[in-house]
Amino acid sequence: MRYKCTVQYDGTLFHGFQTQPNLRTVQEEIEKVLYIITKDNIKIQAAGRTDTGVHSLGQVFHFDSSITMGEWNMQNALNSRLPKDIYISKVEHVDKTFHARYSAKKKEYHYIIDIGEYNPLYHNYRYYVKHQLDINKMIDASLCFIGEHDFKAFTKNHNLINTTRIIDNIIFIQNDNIIIIKFIGNGFLHNMIRIIVAMLIEVGRGRKTKEELIEILEGKDRTRAPKTAPPNGLYLINICYNI
Amino acid sequence: MRYKCTVQYDGTLFHGFQTQPNLRTVQEEIEKVLYIITKDNIKIQAAGRTDTGVHSLGQVFHFDSSITMGEWNMQNALNSRLPKDIYISKVEHVDKTFHARYSAKKKEYHYIIDIGEYNPLYHNYRYYVKHQLDINKMIDASLCFIGEHDFKAFTKNHNLINTTRIIDNIIFIQNDNIIIIKFIGNGFLHNMIRIIVAMLIEVGRGRKTKEELIEILEGKDRTRAPKTAPPNGLYLINICYNI
Numbered sequence: 001m002r003y004k005c006t007v008q009y010d011g012t013l014f015h016g017f018q019t020q021p022n023l024r025t026v027q028e029e030i031e032k033v034l035y036i037i038t039k040d041n042i043k044i045q046a047a048g049r050t051d052t053g054v055h056s057l058g059q060v061f062h063f064d065s066s067i068t069m070g071e072w073n074m075q076n077a078l079n080s081r082l083p084k085d086i087y088i089s090k091v092e093h094v095d096k097t098f099h100a101r102y103s104a105k106k107k108e109y110h111y112i113i114d115i116g117e118y119n120p121l122y123h124n125y126r127y128y129v130k131h132q133l134d135i136n137k138m139i140d141a142s143l144c145f146i147g148e149h150d151f152k153a154f155t156k157n158h159n160l161i162n163t164t165r166i167i168d169n170i171i172f173i174q175n176d177n178i179i180i181i182k183f184i185g186n187g188f189l190h191n192m193i194r195i196i197v198a199m200l201i202e203v204g205r206g207r208k209t210k211e212e213l214i215e216i217l218e219g220k221d222r223t224r225a226p227k228t229a230p231p232n233g234l235y236l237i238n239i240c241y242n243i
Numbered sequence: 244m245r246y247k248c249t250v251q252y253d254g255t256l257f258h259g260f261q262t263q264p265n266l267r268t269v270q271e272e273i274e275k276v277l278y279i280i281t282k283d284n285i286k287i288q289a290a291g292r293t294d295t296g297v298h299s300l301g302q303v304f305h306f307d308s309s310i311t312m313g314e315w316n317m318q319n320a321l322n323s324r325l326p327k328d329i330y331i332s333k334v335e336h337v338d339k340t341f342h343a344r345y346s347a348k349k350k351e352y353h354y355i356i357d358i359g360e361y362n363p364l365y366h367n368y369r370y371y372v373k374h375q376l377d378i379n380k381m382i383d384a385s386l387c388f389i390g391e392h393d394f395k396a397f398t399k400n401h402n403l404i405n406t407t408r409i410i411d412n413i414i415f416i417q418n419d420n421i422i423i424i425k426f427i428g429n430g431f432l433h434n435m436i437r438i439i440v441a442m443l444i445e446v447g448r449g450r451k452t453k454e455e456l457i458e459i460l461e462g463k464d465r466t467r468a469p470k471t472a473p474p475n476g477l478y479l480i481n482i483c484y485n486i
Contacts, residue, residue: 010363055364079361087363118322120253120330121298125364 003074004062004098005044006090011055011231012124013085018049026050026086030061033081037074038067047100047239048107048187053231055125058089058108058238062100098241106168106240109183111197112233116177126178127197127233133204135174141203141210142170142181144217145196152220154196155189156228163189163220182237191228198227246317247305247341248287249333254298254474255367256328261292269293269329273304276324280317281310290343290482291350291430296474298368301332301351301481305343341484349411349483352426354440355476359420369421370440370476376447378417384446384453385413385424387460388439395463397439398432399471406432406463425480434471441470 007030015023019031027044034042046061069077075091082088097103114126115133145167152163167185174180181200183193199216202208216224250273258266262274270287277285289304312320318334325331340346357369358376388410395406410428417423424443426436442459445451459467 008363010366057362057364084366085363087361089360117332118330119300120251120328121300121368123253123327 001066001068002062002064002094002096002098003071004060004092004094004100005075005078005088007056007059007061008087008089009056009059010085010124011050011053014052016050016052016054017046017056017059026056026059027061029083029086030078033078034063034065036081037077038065040065040067045100047104048236049190050234050236051191051231053124054234054236055232056236059236060100060104060239060241062094062098100239103241104187104239105242106184106186106238107188107236108238108240109188109193110235110237111181111183111193111229112235113179113181113197113201114177115179124232127230129201131201131205133179133201134206135172135179135204137206137210138200138204139172141208141213142172142196142200144210144214146170149217150220151189151192151217153216153222153225154192154199155222156191156195157189160189165189165192194229194231194234195225195227197229197233199225201229202227244309244311245305245307245337245339245341247303247335247337247343248318248321248331250299250302250304251330251332252299252302253328253367254293254296257295259292259294259297260289260299260302269299269302272326272329273321276321277306277308279324280320281308283308283310288343290347291479292433293477293479294434294474296367297477297479298475299479302479303343303347303482303484305337305341343482346484347430347482348485349427349429350431350479351481351483352431352436353478353480354424354426354436354472355478356422356424356440356444357420358422367475370473372444374444374448376422376444377449378415378422378447380449380453381443381447382415384443384451384456385415385439387453387457389413392460393463394432394435394460396459396465396468397435397442398465399434399438400432403432408432408435437472437474437477438468438470440472440476442468444472445470 017026019027042063044061044063071091078088112126148166150164169184171182260269262270285306287304287306314334321331355369357371391409393407412427414425
């Protein structure tokens with residue numbers, strides 16, 4: 001029996017999604033609870049990793065179990081045992097052709113910037129930027145990332161063979177002091193969104209131009225895009241399996 | 244020189260406001276930074292304590308120092324050294340007649356209840372209630388607390404001589420699944436708001452009546468009001484010094 005689960009988490013107190021020795025991760029917490037429920041050492045397979053501090057409202061994983069439980073029962077069994085910073089929002093029975101990672105068609109991430117006065121209650125949930133930002137320049141510069149590009153300059157991982165990804169859309173929403181940047185694409189490299197956000201902020205501050213961003217993108221040199229926006233503003237919103 | 248400071252904090256990782264040995268508290272963090280700035284062992288005096296997990300958007304404290312700094316400079320000196328879950332939102336020079344605790348005329352607290360689906364991103368900031376609540380019954384029952392009453396049944400602290408307080412107003416605001424209950428009064432006993440909220444939820448669930456609440460209030464017996472709503476839904480919003 002294959003189960004597809006949608007999981008929300010507050011990334012603040014996790015060392016990311018993926019299991020790491022001696023560190024608290026989302027995967028390990030879920031697998032511990034699955035062991036309690038099924039008495040089997042189940043390994044879950046997620047759509048992708050998220051880093052320390054990155055939040056999720058729509059991460060997806062699947063796992064197989066010989067135990068047959070109703071969707072609702074499995075959801076309750078998980079949520080009643082999981083720590084409060086993880087919540088399973090949906091469980092579905094799926095057939096064996098479904099794979100959380102390989103079946104994923106699109107991913108949606110949001111990045112939240114706050115240019116207003118600092119509020120310590122949101123310090124884990126927004127990136128506070130103290131500078132004036134020219135949002136129209138940022139929107140214009142973001143266009144250079146849309147489409148299929150080799151994002152080699154925009155990732156931490158230098159050993160990847162294929163660093164080409166397709167970004168379908170980058171959407172800006174401003175509401176008073178909050179700027180939400182929505183990214184929709186077929187996949188994102190490690191730190192890619194956070195580096196793009198950092199570069200867009202440089203443009204908004206007037207320290208970089210759109211032309212310089214195009215140069216960096218085409219130059220494929222990570223040292224030209226040295227900044228990375230903090231993880232706490234980043235949210236994995238949705239994994240899309242059907243188009 | 245007397246300084247009046249307004250301080251916001253995320254109560255999640257503090258063992259309340261007031262200094263306690265070997266525990267992380269808001270007071271200790273602020274006094275450590277004041278020592279760095281002034282090289283004096285300054286004790287701050289707050290308007291009141293808050294418990295572990297209770298948040299603040301408007302706590303006030305004062306302190307005296309022989310060092311004269313501009314209001315803006317003092318605010319920056321503090322904020323640049325304080326941890327990210329504390330933020331000084333205002334510093335004012337005041338004369339020696341001002342006392343953060345004794346000069347306080349009114350205090351305002353908000354309590355946030357969420358009756359919608361659980362979201363782990365808000366788990367430290369709202370009280371999730373899984374039951375249907377009849378908000379009109381809660382509003383009606385809240386009226387019995389308004390005015391001057393002996394709140395002996397509604398506090399954890401049994402050794403207080405004077406347990407009489409005046410609640411000016413209790414205001415309910417509902418927005419979709421969020422219920423905010425605003426309390427304004429001359430002061431609140433230890434756990435008083437959280438016990439009142441727990442009792443109002445009992446009324447909203449149909450497990451207690453307004454008449455029973457009046458009986459408990461008049462009976463002055465804490466064992467009749469045994470529940471306490473969790474601290475993470477509670478916010479100290481404002482201390483009012485001028486009326």
